[in-house]
Amino acid sequence: MTNMTFAGLGIGEQLVTKLGDYGIVEPSPVQAECIPAALAGKDILAQSQTGTGKTLAYLLPLLQTIQPEQKTLQGLVMAPTQELAMQIHREAEKYGESLGIHVQALIGGASTKRQLERLKVHPQLVVGTPGRIREILALKKLKLHTVKTVVVDEVDQMFQLGGTADVEHILRGTLRERQLLFLSATINPEIRSLANREMKDPLEVGIDPDQRTSKSLEHLYFICDERDKIDTLRRIIRHYNSARTIVFINNTADIAEVEAKMNFVGLSAGALYGDADKTVRSVVLRRFREGKIHVLVASDVAARGLDIEDLSLVVNLDPPIDSEHYVHRVGRTGRMGRAGLAVSIITPKEQFIIRKFSRELGIEILPRSLYGGRVIEAGDETSTERRSGNRVFNGNGNRERNSGEDKKQAANGNKDARISERQGQGPKETTKSNTGRTSSSKPSMPTSARNKDSDKDRKNKGAPKWLKEKRNKE
DNA sequence: AAAAAAT
Numbered sequence: 001m002t003n004m005t006f007a008g009l010g011i012g013e014q015l016v017t018k019l020g021d022y023g024i025v026e027p028s029p030v031q032a033e034c035i036p037a038a039l040a041g042k043d044i045l046a047q048s049q050t051g052t053g054k055t056l057a058y059l060l061p062l063l064q065t066i067q068p069e070q071k072t073l074q075g076l077v078m079a080p081t082q083e084l085a086m087q088i089h090r091e092a093e094k095y096g097e098s099l100g101i102h103v104q105a106l107i108g109g110a111s112t113k114r115q116l117e118r119l120k121v122h123p124q125l126v127v128g129t130p131g132r133i134r135e136i137l138a139l140k141k142l143k144l145h146t147v148k149t150v151v152v153d154e155v156d157q158m159f160q161l162g163g164t165a166d167v168e169h170i171l172r173g174t175l176r177e178r179q180l181l182f183l184s185a186t187i188n189p190e191i192r193s194l195a196n197r198e199m200k201d202p203l204e205v206g207i208d209p210d211q212r213t214s215k216s217l218e219h220l221y222f223i224c225d226e227r228d229k230i231d232t233l234r235r236i237i238r239h240y241n242s243a244r245t246i247v248f249i250n251n252t253a254d255i256a257e258v259e260a261k262m263n264f265v266g267l268s269a270g271a272l273y274g275d276a277d278k279t280v281r282s283v284v285l286r287r288f289r290e291g292k293i294h295v296l297v298a299s300d301v302a303a304r305g306l307d308i309e310d311l312s313l314v315v316n317l318d319p320p321i322d323s324e325h326y327v328h329r330v331g332r333t334g335r336m337g338r339a340g341l342a343v344s345i346i347t348p349k350e351q352f353i354i355r356k357f358s359r360e361l362g363i364e365i366l367p368r369s370l371y372g373g374r375v376i377e378a379g380d381e382t383s384t385e386r387r388s389g390n391r392v393f394n395g396n397g398n399r400e401r402n403s404g405e406d407k408k409q410a411a412n413g414n415k416d417a418r419i420s421e422r423q424g425q426g427p428k429e430t431t432k433s434n435t436g437r438t439s440s441s442k443p444s445m446p447t448s449a450r451n452k453d454s455d456k457d458r459k460n461k462g463a464p465k466w467l468k469e470k471r472n473k474e
Numbered sequence: 475a476a477a478a479a480a481t
Contacts, residue, residue: 081478108480131479138480157478166479250476274478300477321476 009035011060018098019060028053028336033205034181035061038149043180043199045155047187048207049214050331051307054183058151059092062125062181065149068100071122072146076174078130078167079153082109082278083285084305088153089127101125106142108132109278116141130158130166137173144173154304155182156191156324171198185212185331186324212327212361217334219365221344221354223378229317229345230261232370236343237267237295239375242313244288246296248303248329250318258317259297268292273299303328307335316344319353323360343368 004027006016019025027035030048037044038061048054058077066074077092079085089105096103104118106128112135119141126133126142136142150171152158158167180199182191187209195202213219224232237245247262249255252273262269270284270293287293289308296302303325314333320326334340344354344365358365369378 112481129479131481135480160478252477303477318475325476 004032006031006035006060010039010064011035012064014098015060015064015095018095019056024056028057029207030054030205031057031060033203033207034058037203037205038062038179038181039064041065041179043195043202044182044205045187045192045195045199045202046181046183046205046207047209047212048183048185048205049212050185050328051214051335052207053336054153054185055088055091055305055307058153058181058183059088059095062149062151063092063096063099063101066096066099066101066124068124070124073123073126073143074146075125075149075151076133076144076147076170077125077127077151077153078133078158078170079127080129080157080304081274081301082107082129082281083272083301084154085127085129086282087305087307092125092127096125103127106132106136109281112136130170133170134166137170144170145175147174147178149179149181150174151181151183154184155195156184156186156188157304159191159194186327188324210362212324213330213363214334214340216337217330217340217342219330219342219344219358219363220368220375221346221365222368222370223346223348223351226347229347230258232345233315233317234262234265234267235370235373236315236345236375237313239370239373240313240341243291243294244296244308244311245294245313245315246298246302246308246311246329246332247315247317248298248300248320250299250321252299254318255297255299259295262295262297267295269295269297271297272302274301300325300329302332306332308332312338312340314340314342316342316346319344319346319350320357323357326357327361 005025006019006027007013009027009032011019030046030052034044034046034057038058046054046057048057062075062077077085077088079088085107086105089103089107092103102121102123103125104115104123104127106115106126108129108131112132115132116136116139119136133142137144152167158164180195180202182195182199184191192204222232222236233247247258249258252275255271255273259269259271270288272281272284272288276284284293284296285306288296291310300320303320305328311333314330316326316329320329330340330342333342346354354365357363367378368375370376
């Protein structure tokens, strides 16, 4: 293959110049695959690792084919979270303005009024979240019959659970002849069959489909008791001298507390999760991007798509719920070939999850231990049968591999682990307070109409409705 | 063991 250029792929001079302004001169593999096909009007289902340039892989051909002189809506991009949609919108505006293309964001959490006002100038491209787009459709302030291309980013999440109904509804409102572009780092067989039913002879792009995580990522794990997780986290951030760290928490009810504790130990932290105040949400992310906040304590709202400069450390304070979540969380770092570090802080009981991810993703996730303030190699605790109680840093694990000094340190690490074990005689972890970081002041989860909805959704779990309908027909 | 997306 010759030296690939954006011009060679069919991107026009104006966009090529604009890309050059941002130092982007060579198309990434997923861009090289997608751009010519997208320009040719083909439907595409694309899988490519996190941080490999999927956004521009669809935005560039989309902007290229939009006719600015036509004051009709020609393109629609949907993403699963407000933050991601905002990021895509910014990117689209950045490149679209040089072509005279008006891009409008239709994203929840912001003023509907203002969005409606701005729709009057007839954008050629809309970027948004499904809920808000549907809302505006219902108000009849948006027509989709002129849309030629629909992009569903993070497609596997978009066709999961509650969001499905909105995406489904929006897609039904577009013409049958529209071009569809579906993208994600994780595309399961269900999404693939959905795409194959919905699309016309789609091009399936799979850049290293067996490798879903970035190659420039290093994966580590640390074992400690639940109650020591915060301290371990603090020491890890210090050790790596990480300027920007995302800490993922499973349960939003725990986030504020972790944020407070990080701030208490002198690491400026902010919280990002769906239930947070919408204006706070965007301020926090902006301050994190600017480097004014060093630690972002987040739910999985921040797991997908977010592209944050100089983010070199991602920490799972709770293990992600499955390997796909792992892929997306750790994919916030190690982007575009840059080095990144993914650290999971787990309890002894959670060890099996790390092994599962390692196996399912075909990656090495290596054990590490803390000694003093330093990170050292840990004994490899892969032999479950040796596990006795909560003692995890078993120095006998992998002696041959460690230097004498490392051995000594690992042994000390064991001692540390045992000390914390003894201290851990307090609250047993059998109660509902499964994190151990929750105190008596734990805010109770709001269980309003929202939960009733998700109960309903749970019944529909699995294939989205429109897929089920089609299946039944067959 | 969850979260998100409309108000």
